[in-house]
Amino acid sequence: MALATDPRPRRADALRNRERVIRAAAAVFAEKGMEAGIPEIAERAGVGKATVYRSFPSKEHLVAAVAAERLDWITTLATQALAEEDAGAAFEHVILAIAERQAGDCAVAGSLAADIHLPELDAARATAHASLDALVDRARLAGALRDDAGAEDLRVLFTGVAHVLRSSREHDPSVWGRYGELIVNALRAR
The missing domain is CATH 1.10.10.60 (Homeodomain-like)
Structure with a gap:
């Protein structure tokens, strides 16, 4: 976008x-x-x-342009995953893909967390959130995620992990992937 x-x-x-x-x-x-x-x-x-x-x-407009592109990538990834037969595997695939991309791309997490509110970026953010919400809902309804798991839980967990790993300048995809797996496991049905 x-x-x-x-x-x-x-x-x-x-x-x-x-x-x-x-x-x-x-x-x-x-x-x-x-x-x-x-x-x-x-x-x-x-x-x-x-x-x-x-x-x-302004720099804010440039950040928003890059952030919107990253959010479009997340939307596409999540939307394509909605078509997969196994809702739990689709959810896990998306979370791990986002986590691993963040290892080498600090702008992915910044796109989700950026405190910039321009109409186009807000629209891209809302669309990405809606696609992730649908992914979480589908996996929960399929019994792959906990009954009380919601998209807001995913956002809080992901934002926290991303903040800590970015602050420590962690760029190893396997580390980001491990934390992505921990997020998936935290939300997985028991």
């Missing part, structure tokens, strides 16, 4: 620069988290800071 910051049509070179900035920001945020600065992103994109600000009026 690309965030619209200006309703006017853009020139082809401006669109290319915007995409370069988003790709660079995604890479920098993945490495360093959402705290990375515009100068570093501009340098990685091969453009000046003014070019970044022509497409994104």
Whole structure:
């Protein structure tokens, strides 16, 4: 989901620069988290800071554009999992995929937890939450998750784990995967 910051049509070179900035920001945020600065992103994109600000009026708008892309990935992953026959296995697959991606991409967790409220990002966040809610509900109704397990439990557990692992600069996918498994086991029906 690309965030619209200006309703006017853009020139082809401006669109290319915007995409370069988003790709660079995604890479920098993945490495360093959402705290990375515009100068570093501009340098990685091969453009000046003014070019970044022509497409994104503030760093918040750029963070939102990257976050919305990450949330779209989560939505797609969860939505595809809803079509799988085994609801419990589908739930586990999604949680482990998200956990393992976070090992090398600090922007995934930041996308879910970012305290930025722009309409496009709020919409992407709501859609991702709805797809995860549906995944949790389906797994619970199939008997794979505890009767009292809900999507909010998943968000709290995931946010807590992600906060601790990001704070300790943990990038090992097996560590993130282990904590993803612990989250799945905490919610699994006994």
